[in-house]
Amino acid sequence: MTPPDDTDDFFPRDSVIRRVNAEPAIMFGAGRALLLQVAHPAVAQGVADHSDFRTDPFRRLQGTLIALNAIVYGSTALAVDVGRRVEQLHEHIVGASYRANDVENLLWVHATLCDSALDAQRRFVGGLSDDDIATYYEQMKRVGEVFGVARAALPRTWLDFRVYFDAMVESMVVTDVGRELATDIVQPPLPSLVGLAVTPLTALHHLIAIGTTPEPLRRQFGFSWTPYHQRVLSTLETTSRITCAVVPRPLRVAPTTLGALVFFSRR
Numbered sequence: 001m002t003p004p005d006d007t008d009d010f011f012p013r014d015s016v017i018r019r020v021n022a023e024p025a026i027m028f029g030a031g032r033a034l035l036l037q038v039a040h041p042a043v044a045q046g047v048a049d050h051s052d053f054r055t056d057p058f059r060r061l062q063g064t065l066i067a068l069n070a071i072v073y074g075s076t077a078l079a080v081d082v083g084r085r086v087e088q089l090h091e092h093i094v095g096a097s098y099r100a101n102d103v104e105n106l107l108w109v110h111a112t113l114c115d116s117a118l119d120a121q122r123r124f125v126g127g128l129s130d131d132d133i134a135t136y137y138e139q140m141k142r143v144g145e146v147f148g149v150a151r152a153a154l155p156r157t158w159l160d161f162r163v164y165f166d167a168m169v170e171s172m173v174v175t176d177v178g179r180e181l182a183t184d185i186v187q188p189p190l191p192s193l194v195g196l197a198v199t200p201l202t203a204l205h206h207l208i209a210i211g212t213t214p215e216p217l218r219r220q221f222g223f224s225w226t227p228y229h230q231r232v233l234s235t236l237e238t239t240s241r242i243t244c245a246v247v248p249r250p251l252r253v254a255p256t257t258l259g260a261l262v263f264f265s266r267r
Helices: 016-021 024-039 041-050 057-073 076-091 103-125 130-146 158-171 176-186 192-197 199-212 215-221 227-246 256-265
Strands: none
Touching: 016 057, 016 103, 016 130, 024 041, 024 057, 024 103, 024 176, 024 199, 024 215, 024 227, 041 103, 041 176, 057 076, 057 103, 057 130, 076 130, 103 130, 103 158, 103 199, 103 227, 130 158, 158 215, 176 199, 176 215, 199 227
């Protein structure tokens, strides 16, 4: 078999997935994605047992996003390498009631990334067309395969994915471990001086993470949510969409690719 060419992009330069993932506002979905992940009992237990999540809840997500963007913006060879490293890392995350490489667990983590990105796009950037949503999902299926989710395990279409995702949200039973981790997500532990300096950002993160999490899970986590909170979130969403419509894309998109490509090319 001929080795993949390092210059062969895994996704085309003009692909929907590259366009969506380059939007800085997509990061508003980070807290939601983490909450969705720890709502899954097996994922929550694995995170609690094998990471420093309670002292640095966003380190795990940062690693996932670096790997994701290396796949989205890198070469086919890099995508293969990322997949190999992720699989090797997950092989060591095993407990009495879980294995990180179990397809069900991998699929749910993948689903939280896909759904949270599209949710943030809709809320804070602007809605995509039905065709773009379907295309984004198809391209994210390729990402899922790199992360170890077999093609046969992935919902076949975007509509099938919605059925799967909604059913998971309705049937999920959050554990005490999940609730403890969720508290660390919405109120990340920070040194006192740092915490004071970033209080506005922390409050913003707290509002968005809780407010965008599906209500059945938000209720199980024990988070309160009032009409006032909803009005503030709605105003923030509208302001963000207007800003994205006014500010030219070249001025607002983040250098999403650089950190991921440099990180993986040096390992």
